[in-house]
Amino acid sequence: MPSDTLDKFRRLYSELPLIDKSSAGAAAARDAVLTKPAGALGRLEDLAVWMSGWQRKHPPTYTSPQVVVFAGNHGVCDQGISAFPRDVTMQMVSNFRNGGAAINQLADAYGASFSVLPLALETPTLDFTKGPAMSEEECCTALQAGWNSLSQDTDLLVVGEMGIGNTTVAAAISAALFGGTGADWAGPGTGLTMEGVRKKATVIDAGLSLHAEILDDPLLVLQHLGGREIAAMAGAILAARHNKTPVILDGFVVGAAAAILKKANPAALDHCVAGHMSAEPGHELLLRHLEKEPLLTLRMRLGEGSGAALALGILKGAIAAHNGMASFADAGVSGETSS
Numbered sequence: 001m002p003s004d005t006l007d008k009f010r011r012l013y014s015e016l017p018l019i020d021k022s023s024a025g026a027a028a029a030r031d032a033v034l035t036k037p038a039g040a041l042g043r044l045e046d047l048a049v050w051m052s053g054w055q056r057k058h059p060p061t062y063t064s065p066q067v068v069v070f071a072g073n074h075g076v077c078d079q080g081i082s083a084f085p086r087d088v089t090m091q092m093v094s095n096f097r098n099g100g101a102a103i104n105q106l107a108d109a110y111g112a113s114f115s116v117l118p119l120a121l122e123t124p125t126l127d128f129t130k131g132p133a134m135s136e137e138e139c140c141t142a143l144q145a146g147w148n149s150l151s152q153d154t155d156l157l158v159v160g161e162m163g164i165g166n167t168t169v170a171a172a173i174s175a176a177l178f179g180g181t182g183a184d185w186a187g188p189g190t191g192l193t194m195e196g197v198r199k200k201a202t203v204i205d206a207g208l209s210l211h212a213e214i215l216d217d218p219l220l221v222l223q224h225l226g227g228r229e230i231a232a233m234a235g236a237i238l239a240a241r242h243n244k245t246p247v248i249l250d251g252f253v254v255g256a257a258a259a260i261l262k263k264a265n266p267a268a269l270d271h272c273v274a275g276h277m278s279a280e281p282g283h284e285l286l287l288r289h290l291e292k293e294p295l296l297t298l299r300m301r302l303g304e305g306s307g308a309a310l311a312l313g314i315l316k317g318a319i320a321a322h323n324g325m326a327s328f329a330d331a332g333v334s335g336e337t338s339s
């Protein structure tokens with residue numbers, strides 16, 4: 001069988017389902033009669049309507065939320081751009097499988113299923129300062145693995161990542177897509193010193209300059225500067241769009257994966273909400289380019305999907321209120337007097 005080409009994924013993001021206006025409209029109509037002053041639940045109201053529209057049903061459900069962590073290893077670690085060694089990626093995959101990571105606890109706390117998908121960890125991508133990080137085939141295999149990871153019955157998806165060095169990769173992708181230099185997008189990640197961050201910025205600049213000719217094509221940016229877990233997250237976010245599944249985005253690294261799709265099609269992230277704003281400095285800027293207002297700002301800078309998993313609680317609350325509250329008529333509560 002011939003292997004996939006990037007053109008297959010170009011088609012998948014150019015033909016996207018739009019929000020289901022009739023389900024969203026039914027949610028808006030119900031919201032208008034619930035026992036509260038109009039707008040008093042703030043963003044929770046928007047979230048209930050948004051969930052209904054993208055799940056394409058009313059009432060919206062929170063019955064099978066899914067958290068998937070994608071793990072990849074990065075050749076650019078050879079440049080000394082992380083405070084931790086590459087082996088930690090694999091070690092953390094074992095920790096995820098044993099239930100010992102932060103994301104295990106957070107997924108559990110909000111009743112979400114959890115799985116981890118390691119992507120060829122024994123074969124790191126190439127160092128992007130030396131050549132393309134991935135071949136077209138490797139990139140497509142990772143995109144497809146992400147696409148395949150979505151369970152059919154999922155009604156809300158959190159994608160997370162584990163990959164030592166991937167804040168460098170995320171910064172390089174962000175600069176490639178939205179402009180600026182390494183210094184505009186590099187941050188401490190797992191804990192670099194200021195000098196380490198300066199070095200990281202020069203490594204990013206070297207990658208941008210080596211791959212200068214392809215920077216206007218988002219999928220080639222993914223292939224040349226990205227990593228397998230980044231590609232897999234883009235594939236999963238795209239699959240969710242085609243499968244009636246809203247998505248909660250996590251921090252800077254997940255944001256960079258999502259940004260590939262956003263740059264390729266400005267409407268590609270309409271089914272996504274930003275779960276939180278990471279303390280990794282580039283994330284605030286990235287969220288502006290993604291046109292997303294984060295739900296939480298808790299100084300978290302972990303990755304793994306942890307900020308997005310916390311935001312599951314907000315979505316759960318929004319749906320519980322929307323589905324379970326009484327209407328003014330049912331509860332015998334007087335409506336607003338016209339003034």
Ligand SMILES: Cc1cc2ncn([C@H]3O[C@H](COP(=O)(O)O)[C@@H](O)[C@H]3O)c2cc1C
Pocket residue numbers: 081082083084088092161162163164165166167168188189190191302303304
């Ligand atoms: C023990 C440990 C657990 C983690 N969980 C997520 N990350 C996060 O840190 C890494 C990115 O940071 P950098 O680009 O600086 O390497 C990613 O693996 C990310 O998921 C972790 C990092 C460590 C060390």
Ligand SMILES: O=C(O)c1cccnc1
Pocket residue numbers: 167189190250251252253254278279280283301302303304
């Ligand atoms: O915001 C993130 O995604 C992030 C920040 C630091 C380390 N790893 C991930």
